[in-house]
Every structure is written in structure tokens, then in C-alpha cells.
Amino acid sequence: MSYRYEITQAVVRQGIIAIVRTASAATAVEAAVPLLDAGLTSLELPLTNPGALEAIRQLRADHPSAVIGAGSVLDEASAVAAVRAGAQFLVAPNLNVAVIQAGHRYGAAVLPGAGSVSEVVQALEAGADAVKVFPAPTPQWVRDVLAVLPYAPLVPTGGVAPADVPKWLEAGAVACGVGSALARTPIDDVKALIRAA
Numbered sequence: 796m797s798y799r800y801e802i803t804q805a806v807v808r809q810g811i812i813a814i815v816r817t818a819s820a821a822t823a824v825e826a827a828v829p830l831l832d833a834g835l836t837s838l839e840l841p842l843t844n845p846g847a848l849e850a851i852r853q854l855r856a857d858h859p860s861a862v863i864g865a866g867s868v869l870d871e872a873s874a875v876a877a878v879r880a881g882a883q884f885l886v887a888p889n890l891n892v893a894v895i896q897a898g899h900r901y902g903a904a905v906l907p908g909a910g911s912v913s914e915v916v917q918a919l920e921a922g923a924d925a926v927k928v929f930p931a932p933t934p935q936w937v938r939d940v941l942a943v944l945p946y947a948p949l950v951p952t953g954g955v956a957p958a959d960v961p962k963w964l965e966a967g968a969v970a971c972g973v974g975s976a977l978a979r980t981p982i983d984d985v986k987a988l989i990r991a992a
């Protein structure tokens with residue numbers, strides 16, 4: 796998978812980005828593998844995780860068909876480091892045009908963060924492949940924004956409950972980022988969630 800539009804497609808196809816937050820590279824891999832085995836195909840490892848780059852490198856090597864991204868990518872140096880470690884997509888809670896440019900320069904899809912209609916538009920103008928709406932507002936917010944920006948690929952993230960993912964997707968979000976609540980979800984429920992998304 797080389798082109799960033801293919802990466803974006805793969806990320807949104809399932810409708811869920813599983814965000815793995817742990818205290819070390821080893822525990823990140825340990826937490827990621829059951830999610831991948833359950834059928835989740837897109838994983839985000841925030842750079843705030845100690846050992847995130849190492850975990851990204853290992854997951855890319857061991858799971859070549861998965862789509863592995865880096866989260867909390869706030870600046871260009873972090874973007875380049877993440878791509879060099881193998882990150883195929885970059886996510887941030889904010890908009891930094893230099894992150895988009897660096898990601899695109901090296902073939903990664905980039906999902907900057909936005910919290911308002913103006914910020915969504917700024918992210919799209921800056922070349923965002925999709926826009927992380929953070930923290931996740933409400934499904935009605937997504938509906939309202941899509942009424943005026945029907946082409947905006949929105950990815951609500953932050954406080955999304957796994958069981959609510961279908962509601963966000965019905966509202967028109969292209970995917971949801973799900974982190975802490977996913978970590979608390981039994982793996983059989985994760986499988987059901989994948990079927991429902």
C-alpha cells in the first residue's frame with residue numbers, strides 16, 4: 796500500500812481507528828496484537844506513548860497488512876520520525892500545516908485535529924486527508940457540519956464509546972478514533988463492534 800489515498804481508504808473502510816495508549820513499546824505491541832487478531836486493521840500509536848516509534852516499527856514488521864499510524868504528531872520533526880519508523884498515517888489533535896506537508900512529502904496520510912467548522916475548513920484547505928474532530932462532539936454536530944460541508948471526511952475522536960461507533964457512522968462520520976474505552980472492551984465485544992461498523 797503506497798499511495799496515501801489508499802491508506803486513507805483503508806483507514807476509513809472499517810470505520811474505526813483503534814488508539815493504543817500504553818506505557819512501553821512492549822505493552823503497546825501486547826495490546827495491539829489481540830486487536831489486530833480480532834480484525835481491527837487500523838491502529839494508532841500516540842507519540843506520547845513511551846517507545847511509540849519502536850512499537851510502530853515492530854508492528855509494521857510483524858503485521859504488514861495492518862495500517863499503522865502515529866498519533867499526537869504535533870510538529871514536523873515528530874512527523875518525519877514517525878514516518879521513518881513506518882507510520883502510514885499521522886494524527887494530531889490540532890492543525891499544523893508543517894505536519895501535513897511532512898507527512899505528504901513521505902507518502903503518509905495526515906489527519907489533523909479540528910474543533911469547529913472553521914478549523915475543519917482550515918484543515919481541508921491545508922490538505923488534510925481526513926479531519927480528526929477532537930474531542931468528539933455529538934453525532935448531531937457531525938450531521939450539522941456535513942449539511943454545510945458534505946464532502947468533509949470527519950473522524951470524531953476522544954470519548955467515543957465503542958458501542959456508539961455505529962451512531963457516529965450513521966451521522967456521516969467516515970470513521971471514529973476509539974482509545975481508552977476500547978482497551979476496556981472484552982475482545983468478543985470488539986469483534987461484534989467490527990461487524991457492526
Ligand SMILES: O=C[C@H](O)COP(=O)(O)O
Nearest residue numbers: 953954955973974975976
Ligand atoms: O487522541 C485521542 C484520545 O486519546 C482518544 O480518546 P479516548 O481514549 O477517549 O478514546
